[in-house]
Amino acid sequence: MTFALVLCGLGLATLWLAIKGWHQNGKASISLLEAAILKATGAEPLPLTRWDLWFQRIHLVAMSIFGSLMAFFGGYAVLSEMGVL
Numbered sequence: 001m002t003f004a005l006v007l008c009g010l011g012l013a014t015l016w017l018a019i020k021g022w023h024q025n026g027k028a029s030i031s032l033l034e035a036a037i038l039k040a041t042g043a044e045p046l047p048l049t050r051w052d053l054w055f056q057r058i059h060l061v062a063m064s065i066f067g068s069l070m071a072f073f074g075g076y077a078v079l080s081e082m083g084v085l
Contacts, residue, residue: 001081008074014067021060 028048030038038045079085 001078004074004077004081006074007070008078011067011070011072011074014063015071016067018060018063018067021056021063025056025060 028045030045034045076085
């Protein structure tokens with residue numbers, strides 16, 4: 001039961017991050033760690049390349065698929081353990 005709840009929770013979190021990522025798709029943003037490093041060195045961030053945009057889209061598709069699957073199977077396992085299914 002614990003594994004099913006963890007799987008469902010991770011699936012929902014991954015799905016939430018994927019939805020949030022689709023809203024930000026194509027926008028140039030950097031992580032907090034990269035921003036701290038750039039601030040310490042005084043450098044400017046590099047522009048996004050076609051590879052970066054392609055990899056970002058593939059990452060979002062994978063997060064959407066695997067997040068949905070984890071949430072579905074985790075929810076199914078929780079409901080079957082409770083005797084609903």
